[in-house]
Amino acid sequence: MRRAPAATRLSLSVLGWIVGGITFFPIFWMAITSVKTEAQAISSTPLLFFRPTFENLANMIDGGDYLHFATNSVIVSFGSTAAALLLGIPAAYAMAYYPTHRTKDLLLWMLSTKMMPSVGVLVPVYLIFRDAGLLDTRIGLVGIYTLANLPIAVWMLYSFFRDVPHEILEAARMDGAGFLQQMLWLLLPLAAPGIAATALLTIILSWNETFWSINLTSSDAAPLTAFIASFSSPEGLFWARLSAASLLAIAPILALGWMTQRQLVRGLTFGAVK
Amino acid sequence: MKAKSIFAGLLGLAVTGTAGHAATTITIATVNNSDMIVMEKLSSQFEAQNPDIRLHWVTLEENVLRQRVTTDIATHSGQLDLITVGIYEVPIWGKLGWLSPFTAIPASYKVDDLLPSIRNALTVDGKLDAVPFYGESSFTIYRTDLLQAKHLTMPENPTWSQIADLAGKISDPAHGVYGICLRGKPGWGENMGTIADIANSFGGRYFDMDWHPLLTSAPWKQAVGFYVKLLKDSGPPGVVSNGYNETLALFASGKCGMWVDATVSASFLNNPATSKVAGKVGYAAAPYATSKVGSHYLWAWTLAVPKTSRKAEAAKRFALWATSPAYIELVARTNGWGAVPPGTRSSTYRNPDYLKAAPYAPAVLAAMQSADPNHPVTQPVPYTGISYVGIPEWQDIGTDIGQQVAAAVSGQMSVDDALKQAQDDTTRAMTQGGYLR
Structure with a gap:
């Protein structure tokens, strides 16, 4: 394969850094705002150099009940991801290996459910939750996140499974392997990067979900998105406190993304280059 | 004999357990204003004085709060026992029968001390549908x-x-x-x-x-x-x-x-x-x-009890505590007179300590007294x-x-x-x- 000219490589590299810088800038600005005073945070001349204060961050952890919200976020995002995979893997397997003439329609229909604004179904969902006693419960939130993420999980898993050659599974069947053995010893290991990418994406989507978490929880099951929302004030200065809350809210998922970036990139590009 | 002792022990545990669970937990939905934050911090004193009531706070952005409260009341879910609502919503929701009026108000609350413009705006069909936490013009x-x-x-x-x-x-x-x-x-x-x-x-x-x-x-x-x-x-x-x-x-x-x-x-x-x-x-x-x-x-943030609350009595007890003259004195003692919730009570504006801490107070009172929502033009x-x-x-x-x-x-x-x-x-x-x- 011929290497691109040095100038092209340099331009692409510079472009990559610029795009990366633009993407990262809001997070950087949020991080430095979180260690400013409220007066510094609203300064119309943006301040880059100042004496940092960790009062806002300390107040969040001491008085903001951060750990309660963080625990809820971990439970509902990991719980809903596990449930979405448990339902999504068999569904994607069936569609990838035993398609019917309606499989494509079914997949499109599943995806179309994501196109409806959540607020459109708020009242019926709220009534169902009320009658089932699921309001302000973690199990209720796990349920709604599972349903919200299932279409994306099935779509991703379906495309990853389709990249695993049928012949391998056929050979295993000829050797007498049953469904569970094919699943556990062949399909899941072969599609592991794709499954990991699906899991990471659904964790991130669940972690960041705001609409349902604010509308269906009050205090017991409220996750970190509700924690952030509580710092917005109609009258008064709140940017430094809000930034501190946001920083603490995204810190765990940022760390997870950082640690698993290799698997995430590998999974998301799995099958992209044949 | 042994079985009887175990039964008696279990009964005793059940009785003490019941007594331990007697506290009513009320959920309060509010916005993140500095006055509300002070109220949340000082509310532990209310819990100490009222051991039968526990408070749960839900702090939301103003528009999200309106959406949450409206959904909760319209679907009769009863998730929220005390809500922070603006002076705009109180008459509308009061006429719809969504709010439980404050009828049994103790004399120590000094209801006549509330600024007339605010009190009138919160009164629907002769009943006080919400109590003011702070007001402004x-x-x-x-x-x-x-x-x-x-x-x-x-x-x-x-x-x-x-x-x-x-x-x-x-x-x-x-x-x-x-x-x-x-x-x-x-x-x-x-x-x-x-x-x-x-x-x-x-x-x-x-x-x-x-x-x-x-x-x-x-x-x-x-x-x-x-x-x-x-x-x-x-x-x-x-x-x-x-x-x-x-x-x-x-x-x-x-x-x-x-x-x-x-x-x-x-x-x-x-x-x-x-x-x-x-x-x-x-x-x-x-x-x-x-x-x-x-x-x-004229604007005020108020505390109101939705009709759907199953703990209305406890919620009203807290609302009256948090808007009482005694609460204003408590804020003054703990946070200084400059931090007391403004725009609700005439007595606040007669207090020399408050007038000293808030030199703008006479201008605020004059504006609040002359603002009449019943004659806007x-x-x-x-x-x-x-x-x-x-x-x-x-x-x-x-x-x-x-x-x-x-x-x-x-x-x-x-x-x-x-x-x-x-x-x-x-x-x-x-x-x-x-x-x-």
Whole structure:
């Protein structure tokens, strides 16, 4: 394969850094705002150099009940991801290996459910939750996140499974392997990067979900998105406190993304280059 | 014998267990205002005095809170026992029967001490549907140092043309100081809070007595034309991005010579921790054009108990505690008189300690006493509310008018075109709402 000219490589590299810088800038600005005073945070001349204060961050952890919200976020995002995979893997397997003439329609229909604004179904969902006693419960939130993420999980898993050659599974069947053995010893290991990418994406989507978490929880099951929302004030200065809350809210998922970036990139590009 | 002992032990455990679980937990939905934060911190004292009640707090952004509360009440879910609602919602929700009125009020609460304008606004069919936590009106806030430097004086009751004149004289964009800052961000609770007051004082009515919109009438054209010209001549750049908080930030950082807005701003601007201009700020009455009627608004955050709450008695007990004279004294003892919730009780404004800590208090009281939501403009109107119209459709209508006016401020359309569009949209909304045929 011929290497691109040095100038092209340099331009692409510079472009990559610029795009990366633009993407990262809001997070950087949020991080430095979180260690400013409220007066510094609203300064119309943006301040880059100042004496940092960790009062806002300390107040969040001491008085903001951060750990309660963080625990809820971990439970509902990991719980809903596990449930979405448990339902999504068999569904994607069936569609990838035993398609019917309606499989494509079914997949499109599943995806179309994501196109409806959540607020459109708020009242019926709220009534169902009320009658089932699921309001302000973690199990209720796990349920709604599972349903919200299932279409994306099935779509991703379906495309990853389709990249695993049928012949391998056929050979295993000829050797007498049953469904569970094919699943556990062949399909899941072969599609592991794709499954990991699906899991990471659904964790991130669940972690960041705001609409349902604010509308269906009050205090017991409220996750970190509700924690952030509580710092917005109609009258008064709140940017430094809000930034501190946001920083603490995204810190765990940022760390997870950082640690698993290799698997995430590998999974998301799995099958992209044949 | 052994079995009997075990049974007795279990019975004893059950009895003590029952006693231990007797506390009623009430869920309070609120916004993140500094006064609310103080209330949450001090509420442990209420729990100590009332061991049978436990408090659960849900703090939400203002618009999210409205959505949550509306959903909860409309679906009879009873998730929230005490809610923070504005003075706009109380009469509407009270008439719908959504709120449980405060009927058994103890004498120690001193209900007659509540400011009459606030108490009247919260009374529906003779019953107090909500209790006020803090109240506010609007007035003129100005930089004394900038006026003194130019040998200018702020009148006690300025007119809008005097304000425009002063703004032009102290405006110094080259040094980052703009003559006047006003809310410009579209929204019924944002730019319309200011524009409605200006329109009222020019004699502009939203509706005639048959609910026909009057947004293309001469007073409205004069008022909006004046507002747009004032901001173009002496306002900061990017006005349409500035809501209350952004304008507060601009004034606090020394970028504005004048500001006409909420009286509650005074406590932020007087505090050196949050304001660079502390000690250089003066206060006067809200400006007027042809009439002082409706030139300044009235607003209050209140505590109300939804009809759907299954713990209404406990919720009311806490609401009465948090809005009582004893609570105001508690805040003064723990946080100082400057931190007490303003705008609810006459006794607060008679207290020499408060008047010392809040030099702006007389101006606030004068504004609150003269703001009458039942007479927002000189001519008769079918609605109540000064900076809003007390009908459920107002949030959509007000936000739409605010968007058209913002388009005029940013130069996307003329004032006449903006008001014509607002008139057409409002007529459509009122027809859909069944007010017009």
